[in-house]
Amino acid sequence: MKLLYFAWVRQKIGIAGEEFALPQDVSDVSGLVEVLAARGANYAGAFRDLGALRCAVNQTHSGFDMKITDNDEVAFFPPVTGG
Amino acid sequence: MKLLYFAWVRQKIGIAGEEFALPQDVSDVSGLVEVLAARGANYAGAFRDLGALRCAVNQTHSGFDMKITDNDEVAFFPPVTGG
Amino acid sequence: MSDIRIQKEDFDVSAEIAALSEGRIDIGAVASFTGKVRGDGDLMALHLEHYPAMTVREIETHIAEANARWPLMGVRVVHRVGRLQPGDNIVFVAAASAHRKDAFEAADFLMDYLKTRAPFWKFEERAGGDGDWVAARTSDDDSVKRWR
């Protein structure tokens, strides 16, 4: 699957995105977050406060309970501040 | 005093404005309208339906009960349709 | 800077907005409105007439009222007069402020007051030479009541 990070999520993790193999026992965004947060201090820092995070699955705003598969594009970012 | 007529008021009366000597016994716009309406069929036609008329005294929207003197500028016109 | 103009000539929206905000860095929002002549059946043109001695004075009152209600950093009003054809611009209003809500509301307010208070009248020239004065719309009167 494709993961994308924007704004301070990108800065904390240190990369703008990556290819990632979704573990077979993970079926939603919350599960993905748990797996990612365990990958190191940079990920743990980015995913510490989920209330400050938003996500999009396949370019659509989604909740953390959204079901995902290994073919999806998931993006993590803070609340948007455009306009 | 100075009288001004706009839009169909001007067309019905046939002039855009005129100097007029306010009779001494007339003290408000309503009284002025009565005097003007008696001046001929064109004036009578213009002032037939006061509900369709608006007036301004010295370039300020006014009611027909506004007090006036012979030094004032009084304008008659239909409801505005700019913008 | 003159912020009210009554003219026969067309206006340039970019130039009006640029004049509002030129050299300033405190303006975050400019809301603008452009009114145009709509083609309607056999309408050939609108003839716009106004009461020159009253027009600017009346619009100045509306702008003062808008400034009292919202923290504005500039306002522009341009109203055309004379013969205007379908597709032509008629009126332009812009309001600048730090924040967008204030700019939007002030521009909306100014248009409502222009429509219902500023001394302009429109005559519709129809094909064949006849025509009629445009009647005031009750929807415009209803709209302006929102601000009371």
Added chain:
Amino acid sequence: MSDIRIQKEDFDVSAEIAALSEGRIDIGAVASFTGKVRGDGDLMALHLEHYPAMTVREIETHIAEANARWPLMGVRVVHRVGRLQPGDNIVFVAAASAHRKDAFEAADFLMDYLKTRAPFWKFEERAGGDGDWVAARTSDDDSVKRWR
């Protein structure tokens, strides 16, 4: 005609509005909004980042929603990205309709949705080299709730 553009370059408000209404005589009203970078203390610049694959798609959704709510005759959205300095334009939205209320409301609606849904993020570059990501404002969330 592309009605959504994400670009580093500045935009020209007159050209955008002209493109909306060119050759048409059914448009009576164009409401537009221009958002600008406000100078604020030691702010040197804003850096605007976005999520390209999602941005246009998301804005298309907002425009479709606006078209479902109001009888619009055209919409333009231009959003700049990259490094922008105080006084620079950031965003432009315009909505065209037969009548002014529809144009005003649609432009207001589109700005609310751009602010709270479109995937843009602002980083404030401060004098001295440090900076911070702009936090979302609850007033923007409150504003968008008006349309529900």
